Amino acid sequence: MTKKIVAYKALPSDVEAYLRAHAEVVNIDPKNHAAFVEALTTADGAIGASIKISPDMIEGAHRLKALSTISVGFDQFDVQDLTRRGIVLTHTPDVLTESTADTVFALILASARRVVELAEWVKQGNWKASIGEACFGVDVQGKTLGIVGLGRIGGAVARRAALGFRMNVLYTNRSANEQAEKEYGAKRVELDELLAQSDFVCLQVPLTPETRGLIGANELQKMKRSAILINASRGPTVDENALVDALKNGTIRGAGLDVFEQEPLPADSPLLAMKNVVALPHIGSATHETRHAMARNAAENLIGALNGTLTQNIVNPDVLAR
Ligand code: NAP
Numbered sequence: 001m002t003k004k005i006v007a008y009k010a011l012p013s014d015v016e017a018y019l020r021a022h023a024e025v026v027n028i029d030p031k032n033h034a035a036f037v038e039a040l041t042t043a044d045g046a047i048g049a050s051i052k053i054s055p056d057m058i059e060g061a062h063r064l065k066a067l068s069t070i071s072v073g074f075d076q077f078d079v080q081d082l083t084r085r086g087i088v089l090t091h092t093p094d095v096l097t098e099s100t101a102d103t104v105f106a107l108i109l110a111s112a113r114r115v116v117e118l119a120e121w122v123k124q125g126n127w128k129a130s131i132g133e134a135c136f137g138v139d140v141q142g143k144t145l146g147i148v149g150l151g152r153i154g155g156a157v158a159r160r161a162a163l164g165f166r167m168n169v170l171y172t173n174r175s176a177n178e179q180a181e182k183e184y185g186a187k188r189v190e191l192d193e194l195l196a197q198s199d200f201v202c203l204q205v206p207l208t209p210e211t212r213g214l215i216g217a218n219e220l221q222k223m224k225r226s227a228i229l230i231n232a233s234r235g236p237t238v239d240e241n242a243l244v245d246a247l248k249n250g251t252i253r254g255a256g257l258d259v260f261e262q263e264p265l266p267a268d269s270p271l272l273a274m275k276n277v278v279a280l281p282h283i284g285s286a287t288h289e290t291r292h293a294m295a296r297n298a299a300e301n302l303i304g305a306l307n308g309t310l311t312q313n314i315v316n317p318d319v320l321a322r
Contacts, residue, residue, distance in 0.1 A: 008048030066305035090301035101156030107256030146198030149205030207234035
């Protein structure tokens with residue numbers, strides 16, 4: 001019987017053609033929640049991103065064998081529940097690592113050198129004389145970068161920092177990253193020490209119950225007043241109200257943010273009115289090349305999972321052992 005796949009995100013045409021060569025593909029706009037849930041009841045697989053798929057949405061999806069997210073993060077899924085149901089969840093690590101690390105570095109440089117703020121200032125016609133101290137930023141090269149969660153993306157950030165910018169790299173992880181220690185001189189420390197010593201604190205942990213709210217008022221208080229917080233992980237790893245207070249009160253110098261508690265960021269967010277904040281619309285992996293590679297990778301993961309041939313990029317390999 002021909003397999004049925006629900007695509008809940010627009011896919012590049014060649015990727016959609018690849019899927020259609022293997023299965024029937026139904027395109028669904030997930031904003032139409034009822035139609036999405038209905039389509040899942042007769043689907044063998046689904047592919048998409050950025051939409052929470054909760055257990056109640058797949059209650060009637062008795063044929064569902066595989067879900068493929070076009071992302072490395074899988075916080076939109078209840079993995080335990082999927083495993084219990086025997087549904088394979090696949091994701092797209094590695095293909096987005098370098099692009100996301102570039103975004104992190106763009107945030108570091110933009111925040112430190114006030115690139116966005118001063119570019120706007122020029123466009124508004126304010127550049128009338130040679131600039132003075134009021135337009136100065138702070139150095140990036142040679143400073144200390146603290147990476148909270150030094151995995152694939154954190155490692156690519158560490159490489160840029162250590163080899164390109166001669167920065168000292170500190171990190172926290174539950175386990176040591178020996179490669180980063182050897183190749184980039186990264187030093188594993190406790191979170192408190194990382195917060196106290198870093199000029200840039202960069203979050204790259206996945207969003208899990210343990211990392212939700214990892215950086216709150218207490219942690220911000222432990223950072224240097226001159227430090228900049230960079231978050232390109234997931235918004236809820238930082239307590240956003242506490243961050244707003246810290247930025248207002250000068251507890252820290254600034255923030256470079258790609259992710260927020262609520263996305264899109266509401267127009268009345270106090271963060272938007274702050275000169276010491278660079279806010280991006282969750283563009284971590286958003287280049288033409290990388291988004292295409294992610295879609296292709298996710299499509300191959302899905303077909304491989306449905307055919308029972310996939311051996312990598314599986315979030316819950318326990319399903320296969322059953
Ligand atoms: P990864 O290779 O799994 O790295 C995550 C690191 O966090 C690991 O080194 C892990 O080390 C550490 N960690 C610390 N505490 C943890 C905890 N409680 N649970 C799990 N890990 C913990 O993942 P990645 O590919 O670098 O991606 C990291 C995250 O970046 C993704 O999950 C995603 O949310 C985010 N991301 C954002 C964008 C964007 O557009 N802004 C793009 C891509 C990814 P230990 O296991 O030793 O603790």
